[in-house]
Amino acid sequence: MIPLLAALTLATVLILIFRRWRYISPYEHIPGPAPSSLFGYLLDLHNPNGLGWHFQMTEKFGHVARLKGSILGSDALYVTDPAALQAILVRDYNVFRESTEFSGLFGIVHHGDGLASVYGDEHKKQRKLVDPIFTPNRISKLTPLFYNVTRQMKATLAAELASKPRGQEIDILDVTVRTSLELIAQAGLGHTFNSFDRDSKEFKEFHWAITSVLPIASRLFLFLPYLESWRKMKPVWLRRSLARLVPYIPWSAPRKFQEASETMHPIYQTVLEDKKRLFRQGGMEALEESATSGKDLMTLLFKSNWEAQTDDKMPDDVVIANLSSVIHGAQETTSGALSRFISLLASDPSLQNKLREELREARELKGSDDELDFHELNNLPLLDAVCRETLRLFTPVTFVWRQTIEDTIVPLQYPIRDVGTGREMRELLITKGTPVYLGMAAANRSAAIWGPDASVFKPERWFGKMGHESTAENTRLPGLYSNMMTFLGGPRACPGMRFAIHEIKLVLSTLLQSFTFEKASSDIDWKLYITLTPYVAGDDTGPKVPVKVYPLEKSF
Numbered sequence: 001m002i003p004l005l006a007a008l009t010l011a012t013v014l015i016l017i018f019r020r021w022r023y024i025s026p027y028e029h030i031p032g033p034a035p036s037s038l039f040g041y042l043l044d045l046h047n048p049n050g051l052g053w054h055f056q057m058t059e060k061f062g063h064v065a066r067l068k069g070s071i072l073g074s075d076a077l078y079v080t081d082p083a084a085l086q087a088i089l090v091r092d093y094n095v096f097r098e099s100t101e102f103s104g105l106f107g108i109v110h111h112g113d114g115l116a117s118v119y120g121d122e123h124k125k126q127r128k129l130v131d132p133i134f135t136p137n138r139i140s141k142l143t144p145l146f147y148n149v150t151r152q153m154k155a156t157l158a159a160e161l162a163s164k165p166r167g168q169e170i171d172i173l174d175v176t177v178r179t180s181l182e183l184i185a186q187a188g189l190g191h192t193f194n195s196f197d198r199d200s201k202e203f204k205e206f207h208w209a210i211t212s213v214l215p216i217a218s219r220l221f222l223f224l225p226y227l228e229s230w231r232k233m234k235p236v237w238l239r240r241s242l243a244r245l246v247p248y249i250p251w252s253a254p255r256k257f258q259e260a261s262e263t264m265h266p267i268y269q270t271v272l273e274d275k276k277r278l279f280r281q282g283g284m285e286a287l288e289e290s291a292t293s294g295k296d297l298m299t300l301l302f303k304s305n306w307e308a309q310t311d312d313k314m315p316d317d318v319v320i321a322n323l324s325s326v327i328h329g330a331q332e333t334t335s336g337a338l339s340r341f342i343s344l345l346a347s348d349p350s351l352q353n354k355l356r357e358e359l360r361e362a363r364e365l366k367g368s369d370d371e372l373d374f375h376e377l378n379n380l381p382l383l384d385a386v387c388r389e390t391l392r393l394f395t396p397v398t399f400v401w402r403q404t405i406e407d408t409i410v411p412l413q414y415p416i417r418d419v420g421t422g423r424e425m426r427e428l429l430i431t432k433g434t435p436v437y438l439g440m441a442a443a444n445r446s447a448a449i450w451g452p453d454a455s456v457f458k459p460e461r462w463f464g465k466m467g468h469e470s471t472a473e474n475t476r477l478p479g480l481y482s483n484m485m486t487f488l489g490g491p492r493a494c495p496g497m498r499f500a501i502h503e504i505k506l507v508l509s510t511l512l513q514s515f516t517f518e519k520a521s522s523d524i525d526w527k528l529y530i531t532l533t534p535y536v537a538g539d540d541t542g543p544k545v546p547v548k549v550y551p552l553e554k555s556f
C-alpha cells in the first residue's frame with residue numbers, strides 16, 4: 001500500500017513539474033520581484049517580516065507586478081493601479097471573487113456562510129441586512145456605550161500607573177486590546193467580557209482565541225487552498241469524524257486553529273439565543289429595554305433580519321457567521337491601529353500637545369462637563385488629519401486576495417512597460433484562474449499617487465482637503481475612506497469603517513485628556529499576519545507595545 005501511495009505521489013509531482021515546465025505565463029512581459037525560494041512568491045507575500053517587500057512594490061516594479069509561481073504553481077499579479085483597482089473592486093467585482101483560500105478560512109472560523117465566505121447575489125443580500133446597522137446615525141447613538149467603556153479603560157490605566165514606579169514602561173497594546181474587545185462586545189453583542197478585570201476567564205479565553213486564530217492560520221497557508229473543500233465535504237459525518245482526529249495531529253498549528261475557532265462559537269450562539277428568548281417573551285420592546293436599549297449591533301441585525309422579506313431572511317447559522325465576521329473584523333484591526341496611534345504620538349510630544357489643545361478648546365467651547373459627541377469629535381481638524389494619515393501610512397490590512405473566474409481586460413492608469421520590447425500597455429488581460437493580490441498598503445504609499453513625500457508621516461497633507469485633493473495629481477482611488485485603500489472599496493468594502501473611525505477618535509481623545517505618552521527604549525517590529533501585529537524588536541514572545549505613560553496634572 002505504502003509503495004503504491006509513494007509511487008502515486010511521485011507521479012503527481014512529476015506531472016505537475018512537467019506542466020509547469022510547459023507553462024507559458026501570460027504575464028512574462030510584466031516586471032516583478034524574483035521569488036526567494038522554490039515556493040515562488042508565496043513565502044515572500046506571506047513573510048511575517050516582509051512588510052518592506054510590500055511597501056517597495058510600486059517604486060520598484062510599477063503599479064502591476066508579476067509574481068512568479070512555485071515549481072508547481074502558476075503566476076499571480078500584484079495590483080496597485082487605481083484604474084485596475086476600480087475595475088477589480090467595483091466594475092467587475094463578480095469576476096474578481098474573494099479567494100477560495102479566504103472564504104474557506106473564514107467559513108471555518110465563523111462556522112458558516114457569512115459575508116466573508118459568500119459571493120454575488122448571496123453577498124448582496126447579506127450586505128442589504130448588515131449595512132443599515134452601520135449608518136452614521138446608528139453609530140452616533142453608540143457614543144454613550146463607547147464612553148462607558150473608555151471610562152473603565154481610564155480607571156484601569158490610572159490604577160496600573162499608581163501601582164508602579166513613575167516612568168516605568170507599560171504595554172499599551174494590552175490596554176487597546178481590552179478596550180476594543182470590550183467596545184465591540186458591548187456595542188456589538190450587548191454582552192460584556194469583563195475585559196478590564198485581570199481575572200476574567202471569559203476575556204482570557206475569548207481574547208486568546210480571537211487574537212490567535214488568524215496568526216495560526218497564516219502558519220497553515222500551504223493548506224488554505226483546501227479549507228473550502230474541507231468545510232463543504234460530504235457526508236458531514238465523515239468530516240466531523242475526521243475533525244475529531246485533529247487533536248491527535250503531532251503539529252500544534254492545526255490543533256490550536258481548531259481550538260481557537262471552537263472557543264468563540266458558543267458565545268455567539270448564547271448571545272443569539274438570549275436575544276431570541278427576550279424577543280419571544282416581550283417582542284421588540286423587550287429588546288429595546290435591554291442593557292443597551294436595543295442599540296447594540298446584534299439587536300439591530302436581529303431586527304433587520306426579522307423585518308426582511310421571507311426570501312431575504314438569514315437563517316440562524318448565517319446570523320451567527322455574520323456576528324462573528326463583525327466581531328473579528330472589529331477586534332484585531334482596531335486594537336492594532338490604536339496602539340500604532342499611541343506609539344506615534346509617544347514619539348512626537350509636540351503633535352500630542354497640539355491634539356490636546358484642540359480637544360481642550362472643543363471642551364471649553366461646549367461649555368459643559370459632557371464629553372464630546374459623535375459630530376463634535378468629527379469636527380476636530382487635527383485629530384481627523386492624524387487619523388487619516390496614520391491609516392494611510394500604516395494600513396492595518398496590507399493586502400487582500402482575489403481570484404479571477406473569467407478572462408477580463410482591465411484598464412491601467414499607469415501603463416506597464418513590456419520587459420522584452422519596452423512597449424507601453426494601457427490595459428491588461430487578466431486570465432481566468434489568476435490569483436490577484438490588491439496591495440492596499442503599497443497603493444497608500446505610492447509616490448506616483450501621493451507625491452514624493454508619500455512615505456513621510458505628514459498629517460498636514462489633509463488640511464482643508466477632501467479625498468483625492470490630497471494626492472499629487474488628484475488621483476482617484478476606489479477606496480471607501482478618504483480616497484485611500486485602507487477599508488477597501490466597492491461592494492465588499494469594510495462595513496465597519498464608521499464604527500472604527502469613531503472608536504479610534506473617541507479612545508484617543510479620552511486618553512489624551514488624561515495622560516501623556518513618551519517613547520519607550522525598545523523599537524517595535526510590525527509583523528505581517530493577516531493584519532499587522534506589533535512585537536518588540538528581537539522579542540518574539542508575543543505582541544506588545546511598551547510606552548511610558550504619565551497622568552496629566554490636570555485632566556479635563
Ligand code: HEM
Pocket residue numbers: 098115116127325326327329330331333334337395396397400401486487488491492493494495496497499500
Ligand atoms: C481600522 C480598522 C479596520 C480596518 C483597517 C478594516 C479593514 C477591512 C478590509 C480591508 C476589509 C475587506 C476584506 C476583504 O475583502 O478581504 C474589511 C471587511 C470587513 N470588515 Fe473591516 N476593518 C476595520 C474595522 C472594522 C470594524 C470596526 C468592523 C465592525 C464593527 C469591521 C467589519 C468588517 C466586516 C464584517 C467585513 C467583511 C465585509 C464583506 O466581506 O462584505 N471592520 N475590513
